[in-house]
Amino acid sequence: MAAREILDKLDSSWYSKLHLRWMDLLGDYVGNELFLIDGDAICQHALNDPLLALGKSQECSFQLLHAVWSVEKIISEFVRRRCNFEIVFFERNEHLTLYGGDDTSPFVVSSRRLARTILKIHLQRLGVVVTTFESPVDKNWTLFTDSKQPMCMLCNDGSQFATVDCGDLTTNAVLLQRHFIFTMLSNGVAVVSLESAEFRGSKIISFVYEQNLLLKTQKKLVELMIKCEENALQFLPKPQHQDPVGSPTTPPTQVIEMWAQTAADEYFQSNAPDTTNDALFAVFLLHLIVLPYVSIGDRSQKPVRLHPKLESKLRDY
Secondary structure: OOHHHHHHHHHHHOHHHOOEEEEEHHHHHHOOOOEEEEHHHHHHHHHOOOOOOEOOOOOOOEOHHHHHHHHHHHHHHHHOOOOOEEEEEEHHHHHHHHOOOOOOOHHHHHHHHHHHHHHHHHHHOOOOOEEEEOOOOOHHHHHHHHHHOOOEEEEOOOHHHOOOOOOHHHHHHHHHHHHHHHHHHHOOOEEEEOOOOEEEOOEEEEEEEOOOHHHHHOHHHHHHHHHHHHHHHHHOOOOOOOOOOOOOOOOHHHHHHHHHHHHHHHHHHHOOOOHHHHHHHHHHHHHHHHHHHOOHHHHOOOOOOOOHHHHHHHHOO
């Protein structure tokens, strides 16, 4: 069964029939209790901004400062309301972040993967508790929920990407997200839509999907969910795990020096001498080293249109 067929069947038989409640998350639901925010939903919030020049098929820009600002802004909405929350990442959930852009070309996906890694590290520097799990069936996640007893999970469902003309990568990423929501609800964790959240005064208003432990007893739904998960995992590439250079407490300048050294080692080990590529790599290293000493004002530049041949070279670099 094709991914689109499975998704349509799943939505018509279950997801579209879920009972949603539009309510104030703080005043009417969690109060001072702990709730969780899906880290990938935060990354999607930043990277899917149509004004962000990052991970776009039509240009090579990597407008990271704007993305960082978007992440900090949405986190500040929760902090200034004194919410009791933590952020969790599931490595298996990275697909919706990677394939939820304007296309799924290697250049766009690589850009979004790099941005996700950087934003994840930045979140750890904001003083917010950030925990990473392999998947929602990870035994460490089970121990975490048993210990913390979170009221709900704020995440996205991927519906905005599940258009009829989206590719198989995006469709399967949405399938995996549907399975994630099912897993949360059937294990006693309510789900709240982050993409629908509205911040009004002291309120955070959004759609709440109530947890339902009885979902596990619906045989046909469980079988469809198993098929949904299997189909998605067979089609989607396995997450690329890379240990971050440095730690959240490492000074930024030291991290950049370590990145530069790592990049140089990998470049010269993996590439034969090439005049053009070597020149581009030298410019990249120079940019990496000088950037921390350039003020925010000086970094702000008008968009520059590169020569088509140079832009093509950079995409394939």
